[in-house]
Amino acid sequence: MGAWIAIGVALLVVGGIGGAISAANQWAARDALDPESAGPSGTRALVEVLRSHGVDIRIERSRTAAAAALADAPATLVLPDSPALSDDAVSELVDAAIDVVMIEPRSRTLGLLLPGSAAAGVATDAAVDPGCEVAEAERSGAVAPGALYTPGPDAVGCYGVDGGSGLLVQDDGDRRIAAVDGPALFTNEHLAENGNAALAANLMGRHPLVIWYVPTAADTDLADTDPSLGQLTPPWVSPVIVLLLVAGVAAGVWRGRRFGPLVAERLPVTVRASETTEGRARLYARANDPLHAADRLRIGTLRRLAALLGLGANAAAGDISDAAAGRLGLDRATVRGILIDDIPRSDVELVALSTRLRDLEDAVHAAVRPERSTR
Incomplete structure (x- = not known):
């Protein structure tokens, strides 16, 4: 009885440790670019800098709430990477904003909001000057851009390194869309470096209201996000599995043992152990x-x-x-x-x-x- 109790306690301890590790991983993922996180990968310091400049920051963790806030007043939308949203959902949010600052753009979002733009690698840690005519970048000074992007035909590239740009800006008159590597520039651990804080304030503080959207997996509008095993496998796999099962059953019937009553077999002769030993x-x-x-x-x-x-x-x-x-x-x-x-x-x-x-x-x-x- 004591052994079973010890095993149960050990299982509870292991389960508790596993749950703690899982929770820690979830919190670490949430902290990345989270405007309410004071951790190294959060962006709470940037939010406080913007508020000190008189900018109203509204943090929305629901796409519906973010769209409603954008419809209330002219605002800048801060948009992290949103893999759980469809292209239509992202476009709906962007269309309601005056300015959009993508702080973690991926290839899909770049192609959607900045047509013709694409990822172009990562720059070194050295700070570079803006090298463009975008006023917000010129006032900010040099930064170490992190990720690099190739500008599309309508976009302007700043902080150029090896043919790529650390900042893309596209201004069509009614809306400005910018793309920059937020994790390398705007997180709490990097905000005080070079002109990072100034660049963030200049890009996001053009209007008195900023809607900071924090995407979550629960906010997705995609259907059938978990394909079945049959959808992931080629069409010939299922017939082959059935054929193998049939072949296995046939082989079992062919080579299987015939069950029935035991038959006693009388040996022709019985040899004593001593005679076997002497024979050897x-x-x-x-x-x-x-x-x-x-x-x-x-x-x-x-x-x-x-x-x-x-x-x-x-x-x-x-x-x-x-x-x-x-x-x-x-x-x-x-x-x-x-x-x-x-x-x-x-x-x-x-x-x-x-x-x-x-x-x-x-x-x-x-x-x-x-x-x-x-x-």
């Missing part, structure tokens, strides 16, 4: 193979010695030999020669070895069980 001895003698016979004698002696010395049935021959020598106080090499190493080359030597094996076994028996030493 004659074969060894006729083959002039004393070593094979010695091996059989030694195997029997080693098995009995292991039982006497409490070594178990799987003990190695060398371990049994050393244990017997230690028990009798004899030289290990001598005992090992009797049990393992000495090679009889004639019947006379085989008989002598048999005698020494018997004497060694008697001595161990007498040392281990002195009250039963007589045989």
Whole structure:
């Protein structure tokens, strides 16, 4: 009963540790670019900087609430990567905003909001100047851009490195859309570096209201996001599986055992164990193979010695030999020669070895069980 209780407690402890690790991972994922997180990967410091400049920040974790807030007043939409939203849902949010700042753009979002733009690698940690005519970037000064993007035909690239740009800005008159690597520039651990804070304030503070949308998996508008196994596998897989099952059943029927009542089979002759032993001895003698016979004698002696010395049935021959020598106080090499190493080359030597094996076994028996030493 105590063992089962211990097992149950151990399972509860392991489950608790696993749950804590899972929860920690979930919180770590939520902290990334979260405007309410004070952790290294959060963006709470940026929110406080914007508020100190008189910008009203509204944090929305629902797409519906974000769309409603954008419809109330002209605002800038801060848009992280939103893989759980369809293209139509992203476009609906963007169309309701005056400015859009993508702070973690992926290829899909770049192609949707900045046609012709694409990812172009990652820059080094060195700070670079804006190198463009975008006023917000010129006022911010140099930054280490992080991810790089190739600008589309209507976009302007700033902070150029190796043919890519760390900031893309597209202004069509009614709306400005910007793309920048937020994790490398706007998180709490990087905001104070170079001109990162100034660039964030200049891009997001163009209007008195900022709607910061925080996407979640529960906010998705996609249907059938979890395809079945049949949808993921090629069409020929299911017929092949059925064919293999049928082949397995057929093979089982073909080669399977026919069940029925047991049939007693009368053996033509019964051979006594002693006659079998004597027959093998004659074969060894006729083959002039004393070593094979010695091996059989030694195997029997080693098995009995292991039982006497409490070594178990799987003990190695060398371990049994050393244990017997230690028990009798004899030289290990001598005992090992009797049990393992000495090679009889004639019947006379085989008989002598048999005698020494018997004497060694008697001595161990007498040392281990002195009250039963007589045989």
